Amino acid sequence: MNRYSDLREIGGGTFGVVYEATDTHKGGKVAIKRIKQAFASWKECLSLREVASLTKIPKHPHIVRLRQLILENKCLNFVFEYLPNDLLRLMRAHKGPVPEPTVRRVMWQLLQGLHHMHRHGFFHRDLKPENLLCAGESLDAVDIKICDLGQAREVRSRPPYTEYVSTRWYRSPEILLRSRHYNSPADMWAAGVVMAELLLGRPVFPGTSEVNQLYLIMDVVGPPAHDSWSEGARLMAAQGLTLPRGSGLGAASLAPDASPAAKLLLTELLAINPQRRATAAAALASECDAEAAAEAGPAAHLSVDTDNIEALLGSLGQGAVV
Incomplete structure (x- = not known):
């Protein structure tokens, strides 16, 4: 999470809080959704339906893009593209x-x-x-x-x-x-x-x-x-x-x-x-x-399948780019 700075709360609900943040590596803004539930391992994270849907549905220009999943200090963070x-x-x-x-x-x-x-x-x-x-x-x-x-x-x-x-x-x-x-x-x-x-x-x-x-x-x-x-x-x-x-x-x-x-x-x-x-x-x-x-005009369909998300998450430990 060190690459993201200037976190500012912009929304939230029963299950999580959403922040606007700056990506210090690539520049620009991102939206970070932090889940309130504590997670001891990636295996627990994979039980979340949102993780399953976001990682199994190939990327598309009209579905918000998940940039990264980060598990840090038992907190699961979804890093999304930012839309104002x-x-x-x-x-x-x-x-x-x-x-x-x-x-x-x-x-x-x-x-x-x-x-x-x-x-x-x-x-x-x-x-x-x-x-x-x-x-x-x-x-x-x-x-x-x-x-x-x-x-x-x-x-x-x-x-x-x-x-x-x-x-x-x-x-x-x-x-x-x-x-x-x-x-x-x-x-x-x-x-x-x-x-x-x-x-x-x-x-x-x-x-x-x-x-x-x-x-x-x-x-x-x-x-x-x-x-x-x-x-x-x-x-x-x-x-x-x-x-x-x-x-x-x-x-x-x-x-x-x-x-x-x-x-x-x-x-x-x-x-x-x-x-x-x-x-x-x-x-x-x-x-x-x-x-x-x-x-x-013709749609620019982005189709990148994530076939084995569990292996990907397990190999990356602290963060997974999907």
């Missing part, structure tokens, strides 16, 4: 609906990152604007990178998962209804909510409780029925939920001034049945994101 903003902060500074070309560009970058993550066997589980770091000072020239993979799970992993995942406003219906079998479609729901908030310029499902959250969602997309999503209908019945029927006008009604392509993508991302929800690959192939891809 997050999407929530830029959305608040923008104040109001975001122009659709900008929304297309943001969503194209987000979906690229999600597609890469899902393709390599992980889903995020805590996607929200705060977890989308940004290079740039405004939405007009933003570069999105997905961060905070502490809640990520392998797509092939078996439930049950922990119940509390993601900020309530971005939680998918299957998670709210406590399904034991949710997976990567939960990320796609959250991406749809982010898209709707960008187009609308305000939160779209600001629930005050889990039941209220379900009410707000179903007021727009309608409640699950046996012919549209039988598991959802069963879960609602099992919990004794009888929510009032809302307008059920569909997700496209959230952004009445959007283009037909944007409305279609929003509808596919916010499908109440997770099996009918658009995948990241399908969303990228949509007309809306095809336009964003054309504007952005």
